[in-house]
Amino acid sequence: xxxxxxxxxxxxxxDFTDCEGCEVVLISLRxxxxxLAGEVEIVNWRLVQKRADEGPYDVVLIEGTPVTRREIxxxxxxREKTKFLIGLGSxxxxxxxPGIIDKETRSLWYxxxxxxxxxxxGIDALPLVAYVKVDYLIxxxxxxxxxVVRVMEEVLAGRFPKGRGYSVCFECxxxxxxxxxxxxxxxxxxxxxxxxxxxxxxxxxPCYGCFGLRDSPQIDNLxxxxxxxxxxxxxxxxxxxxxxxxxxxxxxxKKSKKKNAKE
Amino acid sequence: MQKSEFITQIExxxxxxxxxxxxxxxxxxHEGERLFEGMVVGRQAExxxxxxxxxxxxxxxxxxxxxxxxxxDALDLKPSYSTILLRKLxxxxxxxxxxxxxxxxxxxxxxxxxxxxxxxxxxxxxYFQQALELKRVSDLITDTIGGxxxxxxxxxxxxxHKVPSKEKLKKLKNETEKLxxxxxxCVSLFSxxxxxxxxxxxxLFSQINGNSYEVYDGKKIASNKGLTEAISNYKKVITEExxxxxxxxxxxxxxxxxxxxxxxxxxxxxxxxxRETQQFIExxxxxxxxxxxxxxxxxIETYHFVHEANKIxxxxxxxxxxxxxxxxxxxxxxxxxxxxxxxLEAPRGGLYxxxxxxxxxxIVHCNIITPTVQNLTSMEESxxxxxxxxxxxxRKKRSELLEMLVRAYDPCITCSVH
Numbered sequence: 229x230x231x232x233x234x235x236x237x238x239x240x241x242x243d244f245t246d247c248e249g250c251e252v253v254l255i256s257l258r259x260x261x262x263x264l265a266g267e268v269e270i271v272n273w274r275l276v277q278k279r280a281d282e283g284p285y286d287v288v289l290i291e292g293t294p295v296t297r298r299e300i301x302x303x304x305x306x307r308e309k310t311k312f313l314i315g316l317g318s319x320x321x322x323x324x325x326p327g328i329i330d331k332e333t334r335s336l337w338y339x340x341x342x343x344x345x346x347x348x349x350g351i352d353a354l355p356l357v358a359y360v361k362v363d364y365l366i367x368x369x370x371x372x373x374x375x376v377v378r379v380m381e382e383v384l385a386g387r388f389p390k391g392r393g394y395s396v397c398f399e400c401x402x403x404x405x406x407x408x409x410x411x412x413x414x415x416x417x418x419x420x421x422x423x424x425x426x427x428x429x430x431x432x433x434p435c436y437g438c439f440g441l442r443d444s445p446q447i448d449n450l451x452x453x454x455x456x457x458x459x460x461x462x463x464x465x466x467x468x469x470x471x472x473x474x475x476x477x478x479x480x481x482k483k484s485k486k487k488n489a490k491e
Numbered sequence: 492m493q494k495s496e497f498i499t500q501i502e503x504x505x506x507x508x509x510x511x512x513x514x515x516x517x518x519x520x521h522e523g524e525r526l527f528e529g530m531v532v533g534r535q536a537e538x539x540x541x542x543x544x545x546x547x548x549x550x551x552x553x554x555x556x557x558x559x560x561x562x563x564d565a566l567d568l569k570p571s572y573s574t575i576l577l578r579k580l581x582x583x584x585x586x587x588x589x590x591x592x593x594x595x596x597x598x599x600x601x602x603x604x605x606x607x608x609x610x611x612x613x614x615x616x617x618y619f620q621q622a623l624e625l626k627r628v629s630d631l632i633t634d635t636i637g638g639x640x641x642x643x644x645x646x647x648x649x650x651x652h653k654v655p656s657k658e659k660l661k662k663l664k665n666e667t668e669k670l671x672x673x674x675x676x677c678v679s680l681f682s683x684x685x686x687x688x689x690x691x692x693x694x695l696f697s698q699i700n701g702n703s704y705e706v707y708d709g710k711k712i713a714s715n716k717g718l719t720e721a722i723s724n725y726k727k728v729i730t731e732e733x734x735x736x737x738x739x740x741x742x743x744x745x746x747x748x749x750x751x752x753x754x755x756x757x758x759x760x761x762x763x764x765x766r767e768t769q770q771f772i773e774x775x776x777x778x779x780x781x782x783x784x785x786x787x788x789x790x791i792e793t794y795h796f797v798h799e800a801n802k803i804x805x806x807x808x809x810x811x812x813x814x815x816x817x818x819x820x821x822x823x824x825x826x827x828x829x830x831x832x833x834x835l836e837a838p839r840g841g842l843y844x845x846x847x848x849x850x851x852x853x854i855v856h857c858n859i860i861t862p863t864v865q866n867l868t869s870m871e872e873s874x875x876x877x878x879x880x881x882x883x884x885x886r887k888k889r890s891e892l893l894e895m896l897v898r899a900y901d902p903c904i905t906c907s908v909h
Contacts, residue, residue, distance in 0.1 A: 250548065262609065262612065275500065280499070370548060
């Protein structure tokens, strides 16, 4: 939320550990990006400009998960300097794909991939909310263009943006897709917040829930349906794609031994 | 990290650490480790190409296709002719997307004296509109064929979940034709710049097949020093070194730096381009020993890939997409534990995937070597050469030149730390 003033709001974009795909989505907005950029002052965006103001900022978008100590410290610093902090994309909002790796199994993989001598930087791949208060989450892997524009326009107009009140199923129906559940294929669409346009199911891929859980998701109801044709191992595989660092995942699949620790 | 302690306008977090008194420079990589090679172990083979495009949002299609090729190799799946054409089209569009992003938004400001790529609209409106067109239509191709450009949804081992209709292909062709002029403008803009000159001894590598300018289906790895090696021996060609100051490994060939990417491809495969495209190499006097000319090479490649994309679309419209393209296997399980290698030329150079899949279809081992890993040693060596060759000049200027040099390699730090 930004109060209307004479001067243009100062916006900054930062990225932690991630693929930078959500920033590429911003660039893919092309003319719309230029339009949005015209309404604000982009004072820090390492990917595309040299100007790098230290704050304070009106709006900050953060992409990626803070994996290293310096990223975690930077996040806390940015929180202090920022009026409205937005998480951009599933790595920032959920822990996302990097979150598939558990904290406990990291050391094993460091040794296998980098060798015994290596001093790792990464601690754990967690969402931003594990460390600071975040004002709004733009979910998605990657984020959806229309959602970014909608949220940014709301924020710049001084309103508090709201999440979609419906699940992916709503948009999946509009897109004309046959329901995956009818074909006995696992799908997290029913419990996932809409806004993506059901793009993955439309392409023939599963919904792994990268838009985060919808309000009152009724996970139990979905599980009852899924267990009619699937088993907990397969269902967990779906939940562990983007949602592994969510409290719901911990509640559902708490186990003494993590799958990744095998090998 | 709020201050520009990292090199700006590159993908990911890297910095140059210069000791001005000793004239010594190191390239430090700070990106957090995500451990993809561990992440995929214990997961289904078909999840590989869902997960690993997330290594890089700039070249996700390259990762997706290399992963798919590795799974197909392990499971002995043979994609149909149309499938290969569609993938080649996807990869062409990926090259255009990636090159254009780097050329106009990240590199051009250096040569035009601007702070940000977004300012080019004011100084060079015609060229900038062309950049936006190249971006728009290459995005349209990857969205139409891949379901989504960044992290595709339609692609799979063995073929596609879904393919576009003939009408969609025709519409796509109409749009792609518009890029012919824009890609010419790209060559014209990037050949007008005065590139800094440095002397280096670059050892260039590219995957080749010897018949055409190939990025999807190379059979061998070749170098400008006369090496040719089967792709399956990629680990003989590329060795990786762990350094204390970097979360990315440094790739080497026989103890020395190696360069991959557009400049290397033009050097090793340029003779197989159309006459018209070859003439650009001559006219613009591409210097294969000047890493700054990688930008020029990317512009010439953009022209080539635009033409190739048009050609493929023409063929797909003419012959139609064979039904085998969407005839996918019921399950992805090899009869016994099997290895697979998938390699292709990503925008920044050779990309290698190697996996082992057990009879339950679960991945038990994965190794990935990205182009930027291969380029890091060369980048550092060239930075050192630049530092030595500009000795005595203004420090601020040298600093800027060093950053420009790193940028010219178009490093993808996120790829390098995967």
